[in-house]
Amino acid sequence: MKVSIFSTCLVDLMTPDVGIAMVEVLERLGCEIDFPASQVCCGQPTYNSGYLKDSKLAMQNMMLAFEHSDYVVGPSGSCIAMFHEYPKIFKGDPQWELKAVALKEKSYEFTQFIVKVLGVTDVGASLEGTATYHRSCHMTRLLGEKETPYQLLEQVKGLQLEPLKNSDNCCGFGGTFSVKMPEISEQMVDEKCGCIKDTGADILISADMGCLLNIGGRLSRKGEPVRIMHIAEVLNQHQSVVSRGGSRT
Known part of the structure; x- marks a missing residue:
């Protein structure tokens, strides 16, 4: 393909x-x-x-x-x-x-x-740790995709996925919004960071780098030792090749 x-x-x-x-x-x-x-x-x-x-x-x-x-x-x-x-x-x-x-x-x-499209939910990934997943606004509300990241993360061996409180809330990035409305953006990202801390996760995963850079930067300034990872990086922590349909080869 x-x-x-x-x-x-x-x-x-x-x-x-x-x-x-x-x-x-x-x-x-x-x-x-x-x-x-x-x-x-x-x-x-x-x-x-x-x-x-x-x-x-x-x-x-x-x-x-x-x-x-x-x-x-x-x-x-x-x-x-x-x-x-x-x-x-x-x-x-x-x-x-x-x-x-x-x-x-x-x-x-x-x-x-x-x-x-490929019909795969298990890509053979393996990552030890406790993680939580941030759902970006545009992917959730505009693209209308809510399930596929979770379907893939649930199959990552060794990864414990904790639910994120207020997962539908914006992180405050919003592209130009964070530049034009920095005071409001800061309050939003602080709320998001608080919810992430409450999960006890040591890894924050998302499918949008804009959100990850925004949240990761704020977590760093707060001295929170949370690793940020794009979901592609998580799924690339692989054990074996997977054929279409989800079975390991």
């Missing part, structure tokens, strides 16, 4: 190890990977700030970058959710609407692709 990687800005520029982990997991699951070099930002930061015209240029570039891809997989529910907004943004545009729909229909968040 051929898969094109959408790296996202944060992973590409700040946490490339997450992208490497994602590629390694997918390759072990039998995927043939490529990376369209012309990809840039999905346009979300400027779009959320109200700059629609400028955002459309970035979006059009992304539609062309992945035009010939069979599947597009990204390590961010937020950025993939932005792809899923393209058909609304370009509705009625004779040149771009069909391209927008095509990109939406073949784009998946990393865990979503593994479970719903």
Whole structure:
């Protein structure tokens, strides 16, 4: 199965190890990977700030970058959710609407692709520790994906997963929100950090690096010894190769 990687800005520029982990997991699951070099930002930061015209240029570039891809997989529910907004943004545009729909229909968040397309829930991962999982707002509310990360984490050998109180609450990042409303953002991330501390977990896992960088930074400033890990990094702590359908080989 051929898969094109959408790296996202944060992973590409700040946490490339997450992208490497994602590629390694997918390759072990039998995927043939490529990376369209012309990809840039999905346009979300400027779009959320109200700059629609400028955002459309970035979006059009992304539609062309992945035009010939069979599947597009990204390590961010937020950025993939932005792809899923393209058909609304370009509705009625004779040149771009069909391209927008095509990109939406073949784009998946990393865990979503593994479970719903490859049909795998056990990737053979192994990680000793106690963890809790933060559900990002865009992945949960816009992309509508709530289950696939848990389905995969439940199969990680040695990992004890503790429920996170107020898991639906935003961490305060929200992209440009944390810059424009820093006082409110700080209170939100403090609440999130308190809930994480209450779980007793030594690992915080999420599927969006924006949230992890925000929460991880605040935890560090508070002196809390909690390790942050993107779910791709967790699933890359592997024991053995897994065939489609979930059985170990």
